[in-house]
Amino acid sequence: MKFLVSFLLLFVAFSLQAQTYTLKGKVVDKNQEPLAGATIVITDLEKGTSSDFDGKFTFALPKGNYVIKVSYVGFRTGYFNQTIQQDEDIVIELDLENDVLDEVLVSAVRVKADAPVTHSNLTKKEIAKRNLGQDIPMLVNYLPSVISSSDAGAGVGYTYLRVRGSDATRVNVTINGIPYNDAESQGTFWVNLGDFASSTENLQLQRGVGTSTNGAGAFGASLNILTDAVSEEAGGEISNSFGSFGTRKHTVKYTTGKLNDHFELAGRVSNIYSDGYVDRAFTDLKSYFLQGSYTDDNTLIKALVFGGKERTYQAWYGLSAEELEEDRRQNPYTYENEVDDYQQDHYQLHWNEQLNKNWSTNIGLNYTRGKGFFEQFKDGESAADYNNLIVDDSDVIVRRWLDNHFYVANGNATFRNDNLEIISGVSYSEYFNDHYGEIIWGSDLADGTNIKDRYYFSDAQKSDFSIFSKANFKLSPSLKAYIDLQGRFVSYDTGGITSDINPIDIDTNFSFFNPKVGLTYTINDTFSLYASYARANKEPNRNDFEGNPNVLHESLNDFELGWRFNSERVNMNTNIYYMDYNNQLVLTGAIDDVGEYLRENVKDSYRLGIEIDGTFLITDELTFQSNLAISTNKINNLTIERDGQTVNLGTTNIAFSPNIISGSSLTLKPTDNFQISLLGKYVSSQYLSNTDTEASKIDGYFTNDLNLVYEIKTNKIFKSIIITGLINNLTNKKYVDRGYTYLDYWSGPTSFEVQGYYPQATINFLAGVTFKF
Known part of the structure; x- marks a missing residue:
């Protein structure tokens, strides 16, 4: 406390x-x-x-x-x-x-400061302080109720984000209002967007259901990202950073500024490499970002092309308790090409038109192309596991491919006057994906088998249509109301054979109605209260269907009550939330053969918590920021199959849901061009399963980072030179922040390993210099 x-x-x-x-x-x-x-x-x-x-x-x-x-x-x-x-x-x-796109691209999915929605904002300037190569989940780690993690332990490569205990499949992510979550897995793979923070203007994290958004429903949070704004003046920057574990980042950015008062071209290319804290868990990320824009008094048209190619050595299997004790940096994989190799490219077009004083419209189009594979060596395999393309007890090297196309069309219209704002819109998306595996080498192939023959194949198509209308209006000078109504209609069709050589045949449809209402009451110039109710429904993902073709969709009723205080030297936000789930798809704690967590329906569960965050200006040079989340996360009447019998465990804790999460920063800014910040993060103990099995419990941890930023103003060649330093895990804490377990299913010891842990890096540093011109 x-x-x-x-x-x-x-x-x-x-x-x-x-x-x-x-x-x-x-x-x-x-x-x-x-x-x-x-x-x-x-x-x-x-x-x-x-x-x-x-x-x-x-x-x-x-x-x-x-x-x-x-x-x-x-x-x-x-x-x-x-x-x-x-x-x-x-x-x-x-x-x-006109050149800044908040009102253009993200107004339909974002909320304003006084909305009855619990949220936090992060600006480009705040992101830049620690943007030295780590992914976006690591950069938002200090926001309320947020936990970030990485496979390789150093925050580069495969990184993960949890909010209020909910994993990435429950956090809706949009980029300029376009859905980014993978349509089938519902996860977010930041590894495909290397150095995307360098092209981010700002972001908003809404906790809970939040406002209606495009794409998969938000069940824990939504993260809305706005990319770089149009620049009035020509300029650019060259940024290089280096750090522990061979980590390095190289970025070049440019902008032409406004040409003829209407046109702008801008771009970025980046390369990030890290050996990883975990042995051989290297990451090699190449990415780019290009944009062209046209603006006049009433029109903004913006075209963007961005994407990246990643090559990442696998570290998703973690370590057993014995391996962790022996050498926490070891990697159980030994095959030299045990890599994930994937490329993803995004094409976006946005057109905003200010029709008159009260009306504006926005259209957004997107095409995403993704293709890549995961390569793996396996020894002594059964022929049946490879559709009889090999001989029993053969060694084999396989590549498992994803080959997908994602199309999105968004449109909305806004009416605004002194007392009323109404935003109405539609979003439609189509997703096509081929899943297949091919044998690229075998010690003993079956007769007639050729290299690159496919041993499994399934195709998938998913369509997602939503229509919404949201209104903000004044009921009195001190009372504002918010209403948000969304209808969402999902169709999912997949057929063929899975990587486990099991047939899959799913053809299903979902129709959801998601209402949201809220009130904000302004007491005086410094105090206000808000209350809201939101309902969300969410369809299962592909893995859920593979595990159980009869899996149910889940529903959530989210109640939020908040208090805000804003004065010259103190800003505080406090909110209480109650998230009541029906048929929640909770993580079981187990993982599949590519490291994805498995889920199952539980009939009755909830999350109840209080969140406090504040900024305190102690002096003009010294600022203290802190947030604290205290929660209880429960499943009522949990039943599982253990040792072949159905067991009722009563009320248990939800996996991966610590009761306390806190972040803080103490920032000293003795001059305009220098600042130093001490950051702290505390996460209490948590269970890796839903059964309260003590053996599946991992300890809490408290870490500190030290961040320095120094800017040198110059008169020649460069506008300024910015030197940035970051020491992570200052106290050299040896900790794990997540893992997996199969202990739910057996009451006694087993003859094989049933638990794994993901060690995070001990003390390490990153340092960089940026030349702006």
Whole structure:
């Protein structure tokens, strides 16, 4: 509870110092709509605050002349001169920045600061502080209720994100409003988007069901990513970083700026390589990002092409307890080409049109092409496991392929006036995927077998259509309402033979209605309350159907109650959530033969928790940020098959759901161009299974990172040189943050290994330098 105590002590300790005069203000757009969460800085004093839910802010200032800098995502940053000789009350109007795409690409899936949805935002500037080659899950690790992990242990390659105990299959990810989760597995594979953080303008993480979004439903959270904004001026950067375990990142970016006041071309190429903390768990990522845009007073058209190719040595099997004790960096794989080799390319087109003062429209199109394989050596195999293409007890090398196409079309229209905003839209996607395995070598092939003959094949098609309408409106000057209605219709068809040489024949349809409602009540300039209810439904993924053709879809009722406080030196958000599931597909703790976690329906389960996050400006140079999540996550009346018998275990804990998650940072900024941050992350113990088996419990851990950023302003060649350093796991903690187990199914010891762990890196560093021009 020391984290909660620190929150309360800091909150009580702060008091605003009385000044000679009071400057009150309100930040609005051209329609006089308040902009909640705008950043206001008195540049002369390096003193800043944020606007509240009605766009209002307050400063206590001595007599004098000041320059006020006001910025808000999606609007042009404004500079305003203000003389203070008495108390002042001003209105600051910001102009919409046509080149920034928040209002264009992500308005349909994002929420504003005062919405009754629990969320956190991360800006490009905040991302850049630690962007030294690690993937996006590692960069959002310090947001509330978030846990990140990686197979290779160093945060590069196959990385994972959990929110409120929910894994990647329950976290809906969109890029510029386009679904990114794999349509069949519902997972998110960041390894295919190497260095994507370098092309991210900002992101929003909504916890719980959140707002209606495109693609698979959010069952734990949704992560909405906005890519690089259009730049007014020409420029570029060269970034290189190096670190432990042979990690290195090389990035080159450029932009032409606005050409003829309308056109912009920009791009990035990157290469990331790491040997991995785990032996031979190397990662080689090559990626690119290209965009072209056209803007005028009422139109924005943007075309993007981005993607990458990855080659990753496998480390998904983890280590047994004995192997972990013997050498936590060892890798049980010995075949030199035990690799994942995959390429994914995305093509997006977005067109936004401002029709008049009240109406705007947006159309988004996407095509994603993915193809690649996983190569594996196996010895002494059975002929039946390879469709009789080999002789019994043969050695074999196989490649298991995915070959897919993903098409998306989104469209929405927005109506906005002083008291009402309505966004309505549709999204349609089609996904085609071939699953097949081929033999590329065998010690004893069956007669008639040729190299690259396929030993299994199945094709799949999935369509997803959704229609939604969401409205924000004022019921009174202090009360705002939110309504969001979505219909979602899914069709999934797959047939053939699986990699286990089992037939698969699924042809099913789902129709879901997902309503969401909420209220925000503003008590005064600093306090507001919100409450919301959201329902979500979600279809099973391919692995679920392979394990059980009669698997059920799952449903969730999500209740959120929150309190927000926003003052000049203290910003706090507190919320209580209750997520009530029906037929939740929980992870069993077991994995399949390619490291994917298996799931099964449980009839009745829930997650109940409280989340607190805050920012405290201790002095103008010292800032403390912290978040704390305390939860209980239960399955009611869990029944399993153990030793051939059905056993009722009563109420148990949900796997991979620690009761306490906390993150913090203490940042010292003695000058404008230098800052140093000490970051901390605490995760309590958790079970790898749903049966409360003590042998499947892993210990909690507390780690610290040290982050330094120093910027050198130059007058020749470069605009600036930024030096960044990051020491991860400063205290050299030896810990594992996840694993797998089969202990649910046997009451006593077994003759084979039933449990595995994924060790994370001990103390390590990353250092980089960026030249901006």
